Amino acid sequence: MKVLKFGGTSVGSSQNINKVIAILKEKSQEDTVICVVSAIGGITDKLLKAGQLAKNKDKSYLNEFEIIKDIHFKTISELLPKPSKPITTVVEDKLNQLKELLNGIYLINELSPKTSDKLVSFGEHLSSTIIAETMKTQGFDVELKNSQDLIVTDDNFTRAQVNFEVTNNNIKSYFKTPKQITVLPGFVAKSTSGEPTTLGRGGSDFTAAIIAAALKVDQLEIWTDVSGMYTTNPKLVKQAFPIDNLSYQEAMELSHFGAKVLYPPTVQPVLDLDIPIHIKNTFDPDAIGTVITKQDNEKNLTVKGISNINDVALLTLEGSGMIGIPGFSKRLFEVLANEKINVIFITQASSEHSICFGIDKSDAERAKKAIDTAFDYEISLHKINPIAVEKDLSIIALVGDNMKSHQGISGKMFSTLGKNNINIRAIAQGASEKNISAVVSEKDVKKALNALHERFFESNTKQLNVFITGVGNVGEKLIEQIKQQRSYLKKNLKLDVRIIGLSNSRKMVFKPEGIDLNNWASLFHHADKSSIEGFYQKVVNLNLRNSIFVDVTANEDVANIYEKYLKQSVAVVACSKIACSSAFANYKKLQDLSLKYNAPFLYETNVGAGLPIINTLSNLVASGDKVISIKAVLSGSLNFVFNNFSDKKNFHDTVKQAQFEGYTEPDPRIDLSGIDVARKILILARENGIEMEIEDIKNKSFLTKKNLESDTVDDFYETLIEDEAHFQKLYASAKANNCQLKYVAEYKNGKASVGLQEIPEGHPFYNLEGKDNIVMFHTQRYPEQPLIVKGAGAGADVTASGLFADIIKIGSK
Structure with a gap:
């Protein structure tokens, strides 16, 4: 015997219901099948909305009713182009009962929990009726059974507690001679006094688990719209993937922290009986899905999943009057229990100075009012502070049975969040170490889940x-x-x-x-x-x-x-x-x-486009070496200019060529004035730990006064023509001395300078060609033969490669 439960999305349309019927057909060929179904997707919310409108004397509840009616009859017409009279009659009758109930709510202006249970039960009754009747018309050996005849509860409406002794006897008795397929509405039950009740959020899962446990079936199958329980929310993390195996405890932890595929109480009826739960995808029935068992079968995974709860408020009770005084925690949580407020997160400072807890933010104001009232006396004496409330928070949680046997999990979690500027407001870790929880801002949830998933699941990518x-x-x-x-x-x-x-x-x-x-x-x-x-x-x-x-x-x-x-x-x-x-x-x-x-x-x-100049200097300093001096040619544009300028090619044309080929700034005065080189040697001095300003660098310009005082780029080029004799004189002097002209930056003894120099033959700078840069580091470790970095110091490709190298360096940290 198999028990299968199909959720609201699985029965959300005629097309989806046909997929469900196909699955049931295949399963029923192997064994008898019990099928538990939820209401058609979205109907429960519409029923509640109609009820609230009726309660508020808003006649638009009738419009909402018509929408509900249209959805169901549209589904019937699509499933059965020529629907039989029995199905339309049964559905019409149920809808008439629903309308009468809504009319009654409107007249008495009240929607009690008892009435609410009766109201929302129509969703499951309608969907189960439509599915069962459709299967009958297709020749299936199927029977519709009302779960309210089997599952008996107390009178705690909207969250009824099951009387398992009576319920189990009812289920065993009924299924002694089952049909090949039995369809039951999930979520609904009936009290000992005969009143309709519901099993609370996730009640259809609970219905299926109750039946599976009573009949001690081999496996409970939960069919939904995803292929199992994922490593995290796939809507927020695209790299999330289904988990093949989970333990009951892991599944309950993940479900508690927002994994909506499974509702925690579902696990309880099958837990003691070791009945596996198999999460399957209605829309991809061949997908493996997730199998939940008593024992975790994936010992190689430390963290099994990352989950989150949104819409959390964090409340803090603190004060020096709490220290060493017993009973504060008891009084605090009694107040919350009396208000029927569920606590989803608790942490307490070891000093006993504060207690911090998380609740649904919709309960925050009510909780604050109740707690401040309960502790009014202590607050008036300034022994404790009024309860502090923080909203717009979320809880993220790492879950895994094997976390307790691995060191450093929490460290990896918190360092990953810290590196991504995600502030942690509170932390909690159970003694079992199966869960590490942290409260963060709701706006950071997506980033937190992605960062943590990357850290723990994506092969360190x-x-x-x-x-x-x-x-x-x-x-x-x-x-x-x-x-x-x-x-x-x-x-x-x-x-x-x-x-x-x-x-x-x-x-x-x-x-x-x-x-x-x-x-x-x-x-x-x-x-x-x-x-x-x-x-x-x-x-x-x-x-x-x-x-x-x-x-x-x-x-x-x-x-x-x-x-x-x-x-x-x-x-x-x-x-x-x-x-x-x-x-x-x-x-x-x-x-x-x-x-x-x-x-x-x-x-x-x-400093040097793609050359590792700053990185080399940083490594020298970090390793304890002492820089004695730095001497460098740091301008690819100026090196290009003086390598191409000669007595056969005037200075104006050489600069024009450098600009045309992209070696200078659009305004070549920036390069030729030496300010660009001065900035570079300034940066190197600072990287060496020296506090220096640009004004501290001696700039010995080779340009004329007319060049420096030109108003525009065009004027500047005119002055270069006018002062050609000046530049030819510089070239002639170098040639006469068998030297090359190089624009050199120097740093020594805390001082820096830049200027044009005649470099003699045999010097490392002499044969520096094209747009190349060169830097010589004389240090304590390199006192005689300097450490030299040399290569192309200008150009789009090498500059881009330097930027790319920095990006990769950041990624490698």
Whole structure:
């Protein structure tokens, strides 16, 4: 004998009911089948709504009744194009009874728990009638049995308690000679006095479990709209997957914390009898589903699931007058029990100074009023404080029987939440260590579940959510590199890099599920107008785990908003040197915020594009080496200019070529004035632990006064022509001395300078070609032969690769 229960979505339409009938047909070929059904999806809510409208003397309850009637007759007409008179007569009769009940509620202006039970029972009675009658017309050996004739309860309406002794005898007696298929309405029962009652939330599951336990069947099957109990809510976490096996305890813990596939009391009748529960999908009957048994069969999984409860209020009773005084907890929870308020979370400080507990937020004001009244005397004496209430919270919970035998689970949980800027308001862990619960803000639930699921279930694959501002030449190259390397990173580094947001100076686009990198540019055709603050707000509102903001602009306003990103635990990767070469106080503040909020702030490309200059220096300092001096050619554009300028090619044309090929800024004065190089050596000095400002760097310019005082770029180029003799003189001097002209940055003894130098043959800088950069570190460990970093220091590709390397570095932390 098999017991199958089908939920509201499974019988939510004629198409779905036909799927149910197909399953029953297959199952009945193997054994006799007992089928418990819920009301058609949404009908219970509509019945309650109609009842409330009638109670409130609102005649629109009749409209709600007509909707209920139409749904049922539409279902019948679709199941049976030519419905028989018996089915229409039976359903019509039940609907007439429902209408009379609603009319009565309207007339007496009252909806008691007793009447409410009678009202909502119509949903299951109607659905079971329609299903049974449909199967009869198709030739099935089927019988409809009213569960109210079998399940007997007390008079605790809406949450009736079952009299198992009488109920079990009734069930055993009736099913001595069952039909091949028996259809029963779930959820409904009858009191010892004969009044209709219901079994509370999840009552149809409970009905099926009661019958399964009474008949000691081999397995109870719960058919729903998902393929089992998932590792977490699949609507919030796309990577969630069904769990093959769970223990009863694990299933109850997950169900308590919001996994709606199963209602906790369902487990109880079958628990002692070791009857397995199999969760199956009506819409994918071949899926394995989840089997729930006494013993967990998946010993390799430490955490079995992550669940959550929303709409939680956290209440705190605290005060010095509680310390060492017995009875406070007893009085507190008696007040809640008297108010019929369910407590779903409890934690207490070891000092006994406070008790914190979670309840449904709809009960919060009633709980506060009752508790403050009960403790009025102690509050008046300032022994305790009035109860504090916090709303808009959720509880997230890790569940697993095997957690108790593994160290560090809670540490992994809390560090994962902390790294994603998810504040924990309260923590509870049972002595059995099968559950670790934390209270967080409701707005952080999706991020928390995704982060924890990634940490415990996704083979350590880490998802990085990237937001890029500035999609010009370098930005485009970065997007292309990410697209090219996504598969490699996922396979070899366990990093799933997704670009979520992009912006240029005019438009911005966002795709929370990740932007398709094959046609990202087309998204800008119909994109929203961009703004620096608007982009930031969107990143914060999306609230995605492992978020990284990438600045590929030279915009000071963008640099000024890094602080806000870091405070939201959003990592920042900066191509722009503006922030790190600004006032030292601002540089230091960004470093401190990065540490405080556990949000990496990386800017390798500030100094040498894709060259690991800052990283090399950081490793030297971190390993205890002492930097004696730094000498470097740090401008790819200036190196390009002086490698191509000669007595055969004038300086004006060389600079024009450098700008045309993208080696200089749109305004070449930024490069040629030396300020860009000064910023770079300033950053290196700061990375070496020196407090220095840009004004402290000696800048020996090779430009003329006319060059420096030019008002526009065009004027600047005119002055270069006018002063060609000056530049030829510089070239001639170097040539005469068998030297190469290089623009060099130096740091030594706490001082820094930048300027044009004649580099003699044999020096490491002499043969530096094209746009290459070079840095020499003389340190205590490298006193004579310096540590040298050399390579391309300009260009879109290498700059993008430097940004990409910073993104990967963040993901690897």
